[in-house]
Amino acid sequence: MSGRTRLRNRFQLLAALLATVVQLPTVLWLCWLTRTPLPAVAALLISRPYLRQLRSPWHTTAPALSTYLALGWWAACLVFDVLMGPAALAVHLGVSWGVAWGLAGALSLALGVDTVLGAPRLRKHVVRIEGLAPELEGYRIGQISDVHCGPHAPEARVSSWVARLNALDLDLVTVTGDLITQGASHVEAVARALGGLRAKDGAFACMGNHDYFTDGEHLVRELEKRGVSVLRNRGVVVNREGARLYVAGVDDTWTSRDDVARALANRPEGVPAVLLAHDPNLFPQAQARAVELTLSGHTHGGQLGVPGVRRLSLARFVSRWTAGLYRQGRSWLYVNRGAGTTGPPARLGAPAELAVITLRRA
Known part of the structure; x- marks a missing residue:
C-alpha cells in the first residue's frame, strides 16, 4: 500500500468518525421530536456524497453542492x-x-456570522532570545497559518487577511502550511492571494498535510512564481545590517517528507x-x-471547544x-490557531487569528 493510499484511508476514516460524532446528538433529538427515522435518512443522504468525494481529494476540481450542504449541515449540528x-x-x-x-438559535446565528464574516484576531507576542544581535532587537515576524x-x-x-498583515510593515512574514483544504481548483487562487504578502525581508512558507491533498509541486511552483519562498527541509540566511537570522522550513509529516536535521544543516x-x-x-x-x-499551526486550537478552557480541546487529539x-x-x-477552518465551517472557543512575534534580547 502506497503512502498516499494510507494517507487517503486515514483521512477518510477520520472524516467519517467526525461526521458521525458531530451529527449523532442532533439526529437522535430530531428523530425523537418527529417520531420518525427521516432525520437519520436525511443526514445520511447529505453526508454520503461528500464522504465519497474524499476517496480522491487530490483530484477534486471544484466544490460541488454536496460540499456546501454537508459542511453546512455539520456546522449546524456542532x-x-x-x-x-x-x-x-x-x-x-x-x-x-x-x-x-x-x-440557542440566536447564539447559533451569531456564531455562524462571526465565522463566515468575522476577521481573524491579531495576536501579538514577545519572544526573548539569548545572544540576539542588537540589530535584530524588535524584529517583527508575521504569521498566517491554516x-x-x-x-x-x-x-x-x-x-483581506494578507492586507491586514501588510499594513503592519513587518520585517518578515511566514505562512505555516495548510494553504488549501483539498483539490486543485484553489491552488492558483491561494497563490495569487498569498503572493501579495510584503515584508522587508520577504515571505516564506512551509507545506502542511492538506497541501499534499492536491498536486503539491504545482502549489510550490505557483507560490515561488509569486515571490513566496517555500522552504522544504531547507533554510536561508536573512541579513539585517550585518546581523544574521536563519529561517528554515520543514516539510509535511503526514506524508513522511519531514527532515528537521536537513532543514537546519x-x-x-x-x-x-x-x-x-x-x-x-x-x-x-x-x-x-x-x-x-518554532512557528507551527495544524491544530486550529481545536477549532471547537469550551471558551476559556484550553484543556477541553479537540486539539489534544492532535498534539500536546x-x-x-x-x-x-x-x-x-508558537502554535497558531489558523485563519481558516476545515471540516465544519465554524469556530467556538478557538477564534481565528493572525500573529506577530517580536524578537527581543534576553
Missing part, C-alpha cells in the same frame, strides 16, 4: 451539540423550552534560527537542535501543544 447542554440547563432552572431554544482556501475561504477573503554557528513547521509535534526535534523559535506560546529551555514554540 453548534446544536454545544448549545444543547446550556439550553437543557436553562429549562431545568425554569426557563421555558421556547425561550431556551430561541436563545488558510484552507476553499469554499469558506475564497481568494478575496484570504487577500546549513545553519551558521551562533546564528539564531526560526523554524517553520506546520506540525507542532516537531518541536522536540527543534528544541534538541537549539532552535530559538494545542495553541499559543510555549517555552522549553531556550526554545520557544
Whole structure:
C-alpha cells in the first residue's frame, strides 16, 4: 500500500468518525421530536456524497453542492451539540423550552456570522532570545497559518487577511502550511492571494498535510512564481545590517517528507534560527537542535471547544501543544490557531487569528 493510499484511508476514516460524532446528538433529538427515522435518512443522504468525494481529494476540481450542504449541515449540528447542554440547563432552572431554544438559535446565528464574516484576531507576542544581535532587537515576524482556501475561504477573503498583515510593515512574514483544504481548483487562487504578502525581508512558507491533498509541486511552483519562498527541509540566511537570522522550513509529516536535521544543516554557528513547521509535534526535534523559535499551526486550537478552557480541546487529539506560546529551555514554540477552518465551517472557543512575534534580547 502506497503512502498516499494510507494517507487517503486515514483521512477518510477520520472524516467519517467526525461526521458521525458531530451529527449523532442532533439526529437522535430530531428523530425523537418527529417520531420518525427521516432525520437519520436525511443526514445520511447529505453526508454520503461528500464522504465519497474524499476517496480522491487530490483530484477534486471544484466544490460541488454536496460540499456546501454537508459542511453546512455539520456546522449546524456542532453548534446544536454545544448549545444543547446550556439550553437543557436553562429549562431545568425554569426557563421555558421556547425561550431556551430561541436563545440557542440566536447564539447559533451569531456564531455562524462571526465565522463566515468575522476577521481573524491579531495576536501579538514577545519572544526573548539569548545572544540576539542588537540589530535584530524588535524584529517583527508575521504569521498566517491554516488558510484552507476553499469554499469558506475564497481568494478575496484570504487577500483581506494578507492586507491586514501588510499594513503592519513587518520585517518578515511566514505562512505555516495548510494553504488549501483539498483539490486543485484553489491552488492558483491561494497563490495569487498569498503572493501579495510584503515584508522587508520577504515571505516564506512551509507545506502542511492538506497541501499534499492536491498536486503539491504545482502549489510550490505557483507560490515561488509569486515571490513566496517555500522552504522544504531547507533554510536561508536573512541579513539585517550585518546581523544574521536563519529561517528554515520543514516539510509535511503526514506524508513522511519531514527532515528537521536537513532543514537546519546549513545553519551558521551562533546564528539564531526560526523554524517553520506546520506540525507542532516537531518541536522536540527543534528544541534538541537549539532552535530559538518554532512557528507551527495544524491544530486550529481545536477549532471547537469550551471558551476559556484550553484543556477541553479537540486539539489534544492532535498534539500536546494545542495553541499559543510555549517555552522549553531556550526554545520557544508558537502554535497558531489558523485563519481558516476545515471540516465544519465554524469556530467556538478557538477564534481565528493572525500573529506577530517580536524578537527581543534576553
